[in-house]
Amino acid sequence: MKLLSPQQIHEWDAYTIEHEPIASIDLMERAARRCTDFIIEHNFKHQQILIFCGKGNNGGDGLAIARQLIEAGLSPVVYILEFGAKGTDDFQTNLHKLHQLTTAIHFIQAAEFFPVIDKHKDLVIDALFGSGLNRPLQELSAALVDHINNAGVTVIAIDVPSGMFIDKSSKDNIVIKAKYTLTFQALKLCFIVAENAPCFGEVHVLDIGLINSFLQTIKTYTLVTKQLITTQLIQRNAFAHKGTYGHALLIAGNKGKMGAAILAAKACLRSGAGLVTINTNENYFTAVHAALPEAMCIDRSENIDHSIYKSAGIGPGIGVNDESAIVVAATLTQFTKPMVIDADALNIIAANEGWLNNVPAGSIITPHPKEFERLFGKCADDFERIEKVMALSIQYPFTIVLKGHHTMIASKGEAWFNTTGNPGMAKGGSGDVLTGMLSALLAQGYDPLQSALTGVYLHGLAADIAIKNIAQVSMLATDIIDHISDAILSLQETDDTSLSF
Ligand SMILES: NC(=O)C1=CN([C@@H]2O[C@H](COP(=O)(O)OP(=O)(O)OC[C@H]3O[C@@H](n4cnc5c(N)ncnc54)[C@H](O)[C@@H]3O)[C@@H](O)[C@H]2O)[C@H](O)CC1
Numbered sequence: 195m196k197l198l199s200p201q202q203i204h205e206w207d208a209y210t211i212e213h214e215p216i217a218s219i220d221l222m223e224r225a226a227r228r229c230t231d232f233i234i235e236h237n238f239k240h241q242q243i244l245i246f247c248g249k250g251n252n253g254g255d256g257l258a259i260a261r262q263l264i265e266a267g268l269s270p271v272v273y274i275l276e277f278g279a280k281g282t283d284d285f286q287t288n289l290h291k292l293h294q295l296t297t298a299i300h301f302i303q304a305a306e307f308f309p310v311i312d313k314h315k316d317l318v319i320d321a322l323f324g325s326g327l328n329r330p331l332q333e334l335s336a337a338l339v340d341h342i343n344n345a346g347v348t349v350i351a352i353d354v355p356s357g358m359f360i361d362k363s364s365k366d367n368i369v370i371k372a373k374y375t376l377t378f379q380a381l382k383l384c385f386i387v388a389e390n391a392p393c394f395g396e397v398h399v400l401d402i403g404l405i406n407s408f409l410q411t412i413k414t415y416t417l418v419t420k421q422l423i424t425t426q427l428i429q430r431n432a433f434a435h436k437g438t439y440g441h442a443l444l445i446a447g448n449k450g451k452m453g454a455a456i457l458a459a460k461a462c463l464r465s466g467a468g469l470v471t472i473n474t475n476e477n478y479f480t481a482v483h484a485a486l487p488e489a490m491c492i493d494r495s496e497n498i499d500h501s502i503y504k505s506a507g508i509g510p511g512i513g514v515n516d517e518s519a520i521v522v523a524a525t526l527t528q529f530t531k532p533m534v535i536d537a538d539a540l541n542i543i544a545a546n547e548g549w550l551n552n553v554p555a556g557s558i559i560t561p562h563p564k565e566f567e568r569l570f571g572k573c574a575d576d577f578e579r580i581e582k583v584m585a586l587s588i589q590y591p592f593t594i595v596l597k598g599h600h601t602m603i604a605s606k607g608e609a610w611f612n613t614t615g616n617p618g619m620a621k622g623g624s625g626d627v628l629t630g631m632l633s634a635l636l637a638q639g640y641d642p643l644q645s646a647l648t649g650v651y652l653h654g655l656a657a658d659i660a661i662k663n664i665a666q667v668s669m670l671a672t673d674i675i676d677h678i679s680d681a682i683l684s685l686q687e688t689d690d691t692s693l694s695f
């Protein structure tokens with residue numbers, strides 16, 4: 195699935211209208227029907243439904259929903275925000291139809307016409323502005339949105355909460371605070387970023403039958419979905435041996451932080467690496483062998499024979515200190531194969547000017563927003579950060595994995611957003627697990643971008659499976675590791691030709 199700009203959404207509508215073919219008013223009717231069904235199925239019909247409409251097609255949807263609710267036996271009241279300009283054709287057609295059925299249609303020309311809203315009895319449908327918003331709300335429209343928000347009433351936003359831009363920051367805007375957003379056909383970038391989360395509530399994507407083939411022509415952000423990942427999996431060879439699936443080197447762990455190394459190593463083995471060696475201080479070898487007998491260890495003070503490893507993961511738990519800086523510098527310049535760079539390795543790179551330029555082509559860096567900021571500076575908002583990641587992915591020869599609720603993966607000016615994962619992962623150790631998983635995929639021969647997409651998706655999926663039986667607050671990074679196998683098995687379910695990993 196792709197994340198379209200308002201212009202592309204508009205073109206998708208037009209494409210469907212021409213190629214299905216369907217009249218634009220009928221497409222609006224179909225979109226409204228999906229919303230009406232949602233309202234009826236969710237049993238909001240016992241509340242007084244107030245529908246606030248603008249005079250664009252979002253408002254047209256609101257009018258069509260009002261008519262469909264009346265036809266279903268309900269008595270919604272409609273409020274139209276009036277600026278004096280004529281509505282769109284489809285708005286006018288639906289207004290005409292609605293006038294035949296009800297007199298409960300009010301025009302709001304000034305704040306004195308705002309209705310009293312009772313949060314205990316009313317339900318608000320927000321159809322003021324949709325994807326056509328072209329400037330922040332001001333004056334009367336801003337005052338109306340404030341009035342609705344201040345009422346504390348349940349709001350269902352149609353397509354997008356009014357006042358929210360689809361593909362740029364709405365940080366300083368007045369925006370409807372919706373409990374539910376019913377968006378048409380596809381998720382949008384505005385629902386991916388954390389800064390909008392307080393306004394969009396629960397997002398439901400409603401299929402309004404736009405023609406999918408249009409998407410093949412579109413170059414934009416893509417969502418990482420099960421379908422995308424199952425097509426990327428490499429099958430295991432029946433004649434394989436441990437050497438076939440690569441030897442991963444994990445430069446991880448230090449005094450008080452050996453847990454990070456063990457988590458990364460265990461995740462690496464569970465994700466299919468043939469062999470795993472941890473590079474750490476020899477004082478901690480016993481801890482590794484006790485916790486994870488499958489892993490081997492080499493001492494941090496010794497020179498590394500890089501030729502025996504197919505991939506490397508560097509950073510979890512190494513600490514920011516001189517000894518770690520030495521091993522980071524040496525690895526960047528001497529390890530010529532793909533590597534994953536995380537945590538303190540990123541902090542060390544950030545603290546040393548010019549080191550970023552030594553990150554080898556084909557590597558994957560996995561910063562969380564704070565580490566990203568240390569490396570590349572502050573961003574004013576989430577959208578600016580996304581644009582920065584895009585530009586950096588062209589400037590540098592590595593894949594960027596910017597961790598978050600919808601982790602962003604960018605390479606060579608193309609980007610994807612992950613769809614798996616949950617807030618239970620917001621706990622120490624989750625990132626170490628990801629580093630281990632990515633190192634395993636690189637070791638097995640996935641290319642860096644495939645590794646990043648597959649690893650990030652499976653990491654989130656394992657956590658999603660884990661929370662079926664573990665409360666989100668109680669989930670540990672270990673629980674993610676314990677469900678990696680289930681995540682892989684669940685991908686295989688889609689294809690009985692045994693998609694091995
Ligand atoms: N495929 C689909 O997703 C479908 C979507 N539908 C609905 O159509 C809207 C988009 O409609 P559009 O007419 O393009 O835009 P809006 O309704 O959002 O209104 C734009 C309208 O308002 C003016 N305007 C913009 N910003 C402001 C502002 N800050 N203050 C005042 N006025 C503003 C602008 O100039 C326009 O006149 C989409 O969201 C869906 O709800 C179709 O119904 C079905 C297919």
Ligand SMILES: [K+]
Binds near residue numbers: 252320353355356
């Ligand atoms: K809206």
